[in-house]
Amino acid sequence: MHVTVEATSDLGRKMTVEVPADRIDPEVEKRLESMRKRVKIHGFRPGKVPFKVVKQRFGSQVQREVVNEVLIATYQEAVTQENLRAAGGPHIDIEANVLEAGKGLTYTATFEILPEIIFAPFDSMEITAPVAEVSELDIDNMIEKLRSQRKTWEKVSRSAETGDRVVIDFESRVDDEVVDSGKGISVELGSGRLLANLEDQLIGTSEGDIKNLQATYPENYSQKTLAGKMGMFTVHVKETLAAVLPDVDDELANSFGITTGGLQQFRQEIRKTMEREVVQKTKDYIKGQITSSLLALNQVELPEIMVREEFSRARQQMMKMLGQSDESKFPDKLFDEEVRKRLAISILLNEIIRTQEIELDPAIVEEVLERVAANYEDPESIIRHYRSSEQHMARINALALEEQVIKWVLNKAAVSEKHMSYNELVFPDLSETKS
Numbered sequence: 001m002h003v004t005v006e007a008t009s010d011l012g013r014k015m016t017v018e019v020p021a022d023r024i025d026p027e028v029e030k031r032l033e034s035m036r037k038r039v040k041i042h043g044f045r046p047g048k049v050p051f052k053v054v055k056q057r058f059g060s061q062v063q064r065e066v067v068n069e070v071l072i073a074t075y076q077e078a079v080t081q082e083n084l085r086a087a088g089g090p091h092i093d094i095e096a097n098v099l100e101a102g103k104g105l106t107y108t109a110t111f112e113i114l115p116e117i118i119f120a121p122f123d124s125m126e127i128t129a130p131v132a133e134v135s136e137l138d139i140d141n142m143i144e145k146l147r148s149q150r151k152t153w154e155k156v157s158r159s160a161e162t163g164d165r166v167v168i169d170f171e172s173r174v175d176d177e178v179v180d181s182g183k184g185i186s187v188e189l190g191s192g193r194l195l196a197n198l199e200d201q202l203i204g205t206s207e208g209d210i211k212n213l214q215a216t217y218p219e220n221y222s223q224k225t226l227a228g229k230m231g232m233f234t235v236h237v238k239e240t241l242a243a244v245l246p247d248v249d250d251e252l253a254n255s256f257g258i259t260t261g262g263l264q265q266f267r268q269e270i271r272k273t274m275e276r277e278v279v280q281k282t283k284d285y286i287k288g289q290i291t292s293s294l295l296a297l298n299q300v301e302l303p304e305i306m307v308r309e310e311f312s313r314a315r316q317q318m319m320k321m322l323g324q325s326d327e328s329k330f331p332d333k334l335f336d337e338e339v340r341k342r343l344a345i346s347i348l349l350n351e352i353i354r355t356q357e358i359e360l361d362p363a364i365v366e367e368v369l370e371r372v373a374a375n376y377e378d379p380e381s382i383i384r385h386y387r388s389s390e391q392h393m394a395r396i397n398a399l400a401l402e403e404q405v406i407k408w409v410l411n412k413a414a415v416s417e418k419h420m421s422y423n424e425l426v427f428p429d430l431s432e433t434k435s
Helices: 025-036 051-081 136-149 198-202 250-255 262-297 304-322 336-355 362-373 379-387 390-412 422-426 428-434
Strands: 002-007 012-019 091-094 105-112 126-131 152-156 165-174 177-188 210-216 230-244 414-419
Touching: 012 051, 025 051, 051 091, 051 105, 105 304, 126 262, 136 250, 136 262, 198 210, 198 230, 250 262, 262 336, 262 362, 262 390, 262 422, 304 336, 336 390, 362 379, 362 390, 379 390, 422 428
Parallel strands: 126 414
Antiparallel strands: 002 012, 012 105, 091 105, 152 230, 165 177, 165 230, 210 230
């Protein structure tokens, strides 16, 4: 087999492969001879069909099958022989005489290769590792959130306050034209369900009040004809309800599935869950810093075939999530920045795995599997289910290998600790908003 490679661009390659006839013809003859003993052709007894007749009847078909198999095999052999790492499937052009015995096989494969990465020194990376603990106050705050999930509502005669629920009938007008209306609409004040400032204007209202209010529809409002316009709202308050929170006791614990141990066991289970969150968020925090640093310090030229595949994957996921079927509504530019960033990170991490010969650690796989299963009510059944599925275990293996490479980089980088509260680590967006 003779192979020549031509660079068509930084990552583009055109590889010409010449396969001699002795790689193809003997296999064709072998298969035809095998068929001669099995095929049934009118006028001949089984197993007595002349080879010439079998070759005339089936020769082209068998030649095509063998050529296809040889092409696949020799392409992989040629790529390995030339030390090329293809970024995706090739475009193949085959010479026209491929089905003629004695002619061999000559074809060209056009493809892109993965970029060569020369990493900046890993010890030049400055990484901040968060240090956070779950305090008793954090548990108290979490219990308050859980209490809110079990709240009930009772009618009150006072003026409405933030956190109350008001039931209203309303009619909205834009340019003196009715554009929307509703009856018996329940709104929790402070939830942000209504237009900006409209909920605020309902604070202080009482049952029976009829109010004429103003609010502007946002620029990105779903009904384009109303976007950015001022609405005039006539609101009739039908009733006001106040939230009633359950007591913090064993009964509350029981409502969340704690059948033994009462409130004390409830707090212990909450702590376990919150500590798992701290572990995962710490990993995510460090991973985010490492990947950002890798991108900042190392340039990555992206193979366009991989970019196109990622665009297609992102588009299909978005369409499935939104229940859409029109691809034109999801142009590439919608995903461009995120796709290129994700792909560059993947190439960098995989290059570290390859060059540093990082192999999958079964112990890390078990840790990841147990951590994923811990989020479910019956972890053991989830673990059994995952172990029985190649697809699920492939995902777990990928997560484990990613953790290993992140840990490898972390051990090389300059690391400093940053003490954080539970909320700062787990809910950074909320913490930033409050500050």
